[in-house]
Amino acid sequence: MQVRLPDGSERRYPTGTTVLEVAESIGSRLARAALAAKVNGQVVDVARPLEEDATVEILTEKSSESLDVLRHSAAHVLATAVRRIRPEARIGFGPAIEDGFYYDFEVAEPFTPEDLKRIEEEMAKVAEADDPFEREVVDRARARELFAADPLKLERLEELGDGEVITVYRNGPFLDLCRGPHVPDTGRIKHFKLLNTAAAYWRGDSNRQTLHRIYGTAWHSKRELEDYLHRLEEAKKRDHRRLGRELDLFFFHPTAPGSAFWTHRGTIIFNALVGWMVEVLLENGYDIVKTPLLFNKGLWEVSGHWGKYRENMFLVLDNETGEHDFSLKPMNCPSHHLMYTAKKRSYRDLPIRYATQDVLHRNEVSGALSGLTRVRQFQQDDAHAYLAEEQISDEVGRMVGLLDYFYGVLGLEYTTKFATRPDVRIGDDEMWDRAEGALLAALESTGLAYELKPGDGAFYGPKIDFDVSDSIGRKWQLGTIQLDYANPDRFDLGFTGEDNREHRPVIIHRAIFGSFERFIAILIEHYAGAFPVWLAPVQVVVLPISDEQNESARQFAGDLAAVGIRTEVDDRSETLNYKIREAETQKVPYMAVIGGREAEAGTVAVRVRGAGRKQEIVTRQAFAGRVREQVDSKTLRVGFNGPREM
C-alpha cells in the first residue's frame, strides 16, 4: 500500500503496517517522539495498523492536535489513580478541554483538596509504570460484560448505534469505554497538575445524579506547564473582583446580591465610558433616548417575554390590582419599538437609530452570579436601528466601523463570526437569503476576516458577533449586530415609502460593550487595573516631599484640576517612599513630586507609573499640557518621551 507523507513523498509498506512502524522507517527519533498520527485527516493511535493507501502525518509535541490526545490520556491516568484510591468510584466522561482535562466520577464522598494531592501523587506512579494504552474493538455483549459495574458507561454504550465500532482502551489496570486516540503509553504524561474539583450533573442534566469532577491540566513540557500555572496566577492577580476592592472601584453587599455599588472612583470610569459612547454616537447619527424602567405586562405580552421569559424578570406588585402585573425591564428593545411607533414614519426618516444606557434587571439564578460579569442589575450599551431592507448593508458597514473604532481606542483586538439561519426560525428562505446576503456583503466590504457559524443565528435573523481578546489571551464575546425580521411584525412597525405605500422596516440590534458592568470587568483585567490616563480615576497625585512643600503642592493640584485633570495631593506626614509606594499600588498614572528645588523653581519631578526610578523635571505648565493632551487623545501609553512601559 502507498503512504503519502506531509512533505509530499510516498512510500510503500505491506498492508497492516502500523503508524509507529512507518515512523520508525523514517527515523528512530521520529518514532520516539510520535504521540499520535493523522491518517487521512483522522487522529489515531500510533499503534493503529494501516489497511490501505493513506496520507499519514505523525503527530509529535509540535502539533496542537497531539496536546488534546495527551490531555485525554491524562484524564485516563487520573481515572486510573482515582480507582486505586477509591475502587468503588464509577466513571463518567473524561475529555480533553481547553488547557487541560477533567474526569467525572460518581462517588459517595466528594473529593477534598487532600484527596487531590494524593490522587496527583498516584498519577505520577501510574505515569511511571509506563503502561501502554491498548485499543481493543469489542462487540456490544462483551462491552456490557466489561462495564457491568459502571452504569454510566453502560448508559453511554446503549446510545452507540449498531453501525458504530465499539472500542475500549486499557492502560495497566484501568479500562475505559473510549473512542480514543491515546498517546502510546502512560509514561508520556509527565507534566500535569490537578487544579480543582467541582460538582457536575451527569450529562449536564440537573435532574440526573451529581458527579464529582476533577479538573487538571497537562502539557508537553515542564516549561509549558509552569507558564500555564503562571498565567493562572497572573489571571488571579488581575481578577476584577480583587482589583475592584484594592483600587476602590466597586463592591457588593449581601443586601443586594448581583447589583454593584460603584464608588466614586468606579463611577468615574463608568461615566467616562458612557460619556465617550454618547459623544461618538451623537456624531454618528444616533438618537440618545431614555425609556421607562417599569412596564406593565401589556408590553411583555406583545414582546413575548411574558410567556417565555417571566421567570427571569423581577415582577412588581401593583397595589391597586393586587397582582404582580408590572416588571422591571430586562431589555430595551420593546420600549425602543414603542418609541418608533409613537409617530408616523417616512422613508425619509430612515434609518432611525435609538441608543440607550438604561438600567436593566434580570433575575439570574443565584448560582450564576459572579462579580461584575454576571449581575442582576446592569446597563447595556444598547442600540436599535430601524431601516428599509435596502439600507441594511450600508448600516451594518457603519456599525462594524463603530465597533472597530471603540475596540481600537481601548487597545482590544477582536475576531468576528458570521452566524446564519438556524433550524428553528421564522421567515421564508427568500427572506433569509436577502438578510444573509446583505449582512455578508457588509461584512466583506469591511475587509475583516470572519469565521462562518452556520445555523448559529437568532431565530429572527442572522448576526455578526465580535469576540474580543484581552491582554492575557482570553476571549470574551462582546459586540453583536443582529438583523431582526420578527419584531417589526410583532410590534406592527411601518413607514411610508416613496411609493406612498406602507412598508415594514427591518430592525438591527447592536451592542458594542455588551453591558458596562461586564465590560469594565474585562477592562480592569485587560489593563490589570492600570487604566490609560483618560480612564484613570486619579490621573495625577501630587507628592510634596516634606510639609514645607504642602502649599506649593496644593496650588499645583488646583491648577491641574482647573484644566480638568483629576488630581489628588498626598500631604500626609509620610516619607516620599511611602507615598510613592501607595500611588504605584493604586496605579495612578503620574506622580508629581515637589521638593524644595521644584517648589523654588516652579517645576515638578514626574514619575511615571510602572517606570521605576526614572524621573523627568518639567515645568508645571508643560506637564499639565501633556497630561491634558493624553486625556484628550485617549492615549493608551503613559509616559512622555518615547516608548516606555506602562
Place this chain on the structure above:
RNA sequence: GCCGGAGUAGCUCAGCUGGCAGAGCAGCCGCCUUGUAAGCGGCAGGUCAGGGGUUCGAGUCCCCUCUCCGGCUCCA
C-alpha cells in the same frame, strides 16, 4: 436553582482533638520632615455572617437561613 467549599477586625490570614479571640497591613494619636515602592512608637478596632440547638462551657460539634467562591445549567 442544583452539587461542593468557604465566611474570624476595613484588608490578608492564624486560632489543634470544645476551655479567657490573635498577627501583619490599613485607621487614629504622637515623634520624625523625609528626594523616587513600606521611618519609629503608641492606641483603638470583633454579636467569630445571622438564627436555633447540643454542652458546665461553642469561633470550634449539629440544624436552618444569608452571602461569596468553584462548577453544572443559563447568559450581556
